[in-house]
Amino acid sequence: MNNHEAIGFIDSGVGGLTVVKEALKQLPNERLIYLGDTARCPYGPRPAEQVVQFTWEMTNFLLEKNIKMLVIACNTATAVALEQIKAQLDIPVVGVILPGTRAALKATKNNRVGVIGTAGTIKSGAYEQALQAKAPKTIVTSLACPKFVPIVESNETHSSVAKKVVSETLNPLLLKQLDTLILGCTHYPLLRPLIQNVMGNQVKLIDSGAETVSEVSMLLDYFDLANSLQKKQLSHEFYTTGSAKMFKEIADEWLKLGTLDINQIRLGGTHIE
Amino acid sequence: MNNHEAIGFIDSGVGGLTVVKEALKQLPNERLIYLGDTARCPYGPRPAEQVVQFTWEMTNFLLEKNIKMLVIACNTATAVALEQIKAQLDIPVVGVILPGTRAALKATKNNRVGVIGTAGTIKSGAYEQALQAKAPKTIVTSLACPKFVPIVESNETHSSVAKKVVSETLNPLLLKQLDTLILGCTHYPLLRPLIQNVMGNQVKLIDSGAETVSEVSMLLDYFDLANSLQKKQLSHEFYTTGSAKMFKEIADEWLKLGTLDINQIRLGGTHIE
Numbered sequence: 001m002n003n004h005e006a007i008g009f010i011d012s013g014v015g016g017l018t019v020v021k022e023a024l025k026q027l028p029n030e031r032l033i034y035l036g037d038t039a040r041c042p043y044g045p046r047p048a049e050q051v052v053q054f055t056w057e058m059t060n061f062l063l064e065k066n067i068k069m070l071v072i073a074c075n076t077a078t079a080v081a082l083e084q085i086k087a088q089l090d091i092p093v094v095g096v097i098l099p100g101t102r103a104a105l106k107a108t109k110n111n112r113v114g115v116i117g118t119a120g121t122i123k124s125g126a127y128e129q130a131l132q133a134k135a136p137k138t139i140v141t142s143l144a145c146p147k148f149v150p151i152v153e154s155n156e157t158h159s160s161v162a163k164k165v166v167s168e169t170l171n172p173l174l175l176k177q178l179d180t181l182i183l184g185c186t187h188y189p190l191l192r193p194l195i196q197n198v199m200g201n202q203v204k205l206i207d208s209g210a211e212t213v214s215e216v217s218m219l220l221d222y223f224d225l226a227n228s229l230q231k232k233q234l235s236h237e238f239y240t241t242g243s244a245k246m247f248k249e250i251a252d253e254w255l256k257l258g259t260l261d262i263n264q265i266r267l268g269g270t271h272i273e
Numbered sequence: 274m275n276n277h278e279a280i281g282f283i284d285s286g287v288g289g290l291t292v293v294k295e296a297l298k299q300l301p302n303e304r305l306i307y308l309g310d311t312a313r314c315p316y317g318p319r320p321a322e323q324v325v326q327f328t329w330e331m332t333n334f335l336l337e338k339n340i341k342m343l344v345i346a347c348n349t350a351t352a353v354a355l356e357q358i359k360a361q362l363d364i365p366v367v368g369v370i371l372p373g374t375r376a377a378l379k380a381t382k383n384n385r386v387g388v389i390g391t392a393g394t395i396k397s398g399a400y401e402q403a404l405q406a407k408a409p410k411t412i413v414t415s416l417a418c419p420k421f422v423p424i425v426e427s428n429e430t431h432s433s434v435a436k437k438v439v440s441e442t443l444n445p446l447l448l449k450q451l452d453t454l455i456l457g458c459t460h461y462p463l464l465r466p467l468i469q470n471v472m473g474n475q476v477k478l479i480d481s482g483a484e485t486v487s488e489v490s491m492l493l494d495y496f497d498l499a500n501s502l503q504k505k506q507l508s509h510e511f512y513t514t515g516s517a518k519m520f521k522e523i524a525d526e527w528l529k530l531g532t533l534d535i536n537q538i539r540l541g542g543t544h545i546e
Binding site: 026029092094098099102106133134215217218219221222226228 | 299302365367371372375379406407488490491492494495499501
């Protein structure tokens with residue numbers, strides 16, 4: 001089948017670009033449309049109902065672009081909104097929590113798995129429940145890292161402040177004998193070198209986003225939606241509710257796609273700078 | 274969700290047990306029902322219409338057992354019957370060809386991929402088409418190995434005859450500079466050490482069955498069918514249309530599940546010994 005419709009990705013900000021980067025690698029024939037709700041980022045500290053509402057607003061924006069599959073590339077939104085969005089849409093909808101869970105259970109040898117995420121994700125207990133439903137013997141240590149997303153969104157991942165914040169935040173995990181740590185927020189792979197450095201090389205970091213793209217690839221096949229035609233130039237689209245300039249700086253550095261055209265849009269009651 | 278219904282596996286004979294072995298490892302909470310059409314094995318040389326008919330007979334037998342998902346753990350049957358069975362059933366149906374294809378494309382570095390399978394699978398061109406649709410630059414070398422299944426079904430994988438047959442059959446592949454070889458028949462992992470020895474350690478062997486179980490795991494989550502309750506004793510069921518004794522010898526050695534109860538059944542016009 002040659003389906004020229006795009007795969008849609010939504011996130012609270014730039015974090016989902018770590019998923020897009022994997023998609024560009026694993027699914028070179030697919031056209032991607034990305035929307036980051038940067039103006040209202042972070043989602044982590046917001047009440048669940050509000051995250052659900054914002055996630056629907058993003059979803060509706062992409063549905064008008066006629067996407068063939070939706071990836072909720074945001075752990076906070078997946079935790080609170082995946083189930084109802086998946087139930088109501090007639091295209092496949094994929095979240096980032098179950099792929100990360102499966103990968104962590106495959107990776108751990110000592111059954112001691114850590115999860116780091118936003119306050120919203122950790123409070124939802126979504127990873128903990130998924131891990132223990134599949135493997136009840138897993139000892140799960142969860143830790144909210146509310147300072148990480150703002151560092152990524154302000155493009156300060158290379159700063160000395162970032163290094164200090166990551167080190168101090170993760171300190172409580174060091175005595176837990178973890179052999180596997182789930183990066184339960186799509187922003188965190190942008191801090192990966194700092195996180196790996198603090199945790200040590202013996203801890204395997206699970207990038208939920210990369211795992212999610214394997215699920216997307218499988219579902220494209222399963223639902224016969226994969227684009228088999230390798231086109232010369234795929235026109236990916238990027239949208240943000242916030243500053244296009246800041247978004248572009250991070251996207252250019254992370255995706256290395258050459259000159260990206262970033263479009264600023266308005267969602268719901270979003271205030272644009 | 275706790276769904277106590279089983280996952281069904283069908284194969285022309287004992288080959289699908291290589292998929293079951295992976296399922297026991299990756300999906301310890303799931304109950305499995307297996308049917309091998311040993312009496313009519315091999316399927317490889319049979320006309321496509323007949324393979325389709327036999328596959329439906331196996332499918333109908335398992336549907337009466339109220340399975341929640343069907344795995345066509347046979348490449349020959351997947352190649353000719355997956356599409357129509359998937360279209361007509363209201364439970365998820367998984368074949369072994371696309372998982373193997375995705376894994377091979379992930380593994381290859383030089384884009385030279387080999388495929389070995391039964392005459393039926395190779396003649397269908399299913400792997401070649403799937404590989405080239407996804408990655409048009411792939412150079413695919415396909416080879417039918419009609420003597421492999423009879424060796425496995427007669428439990429002669431450790432014999433000197435097996436060694437000689439594998440070596441002679443695979444000889445034409447040695448000059449093709451393959452870095453990846455798809456074991457495009459679920460019987461072949463039982464010959465894996467012999468195949469690896471002939472091909473050399475630089476060639477990565479792709480076990481379609483193992484890859485298929487990752488897809489099953491993902492679809493169980495996607496369709497909310499995973500069994501989250503770890504029961505003390507799962508009563509897996511095994512059926513064959515052929516000799517229960519011969520089937521048991523191979524299954525016991527391969528699965529190491531302790532004493533297996535193998536039930537002989539009749540399908541369509543199957544003659545039982």
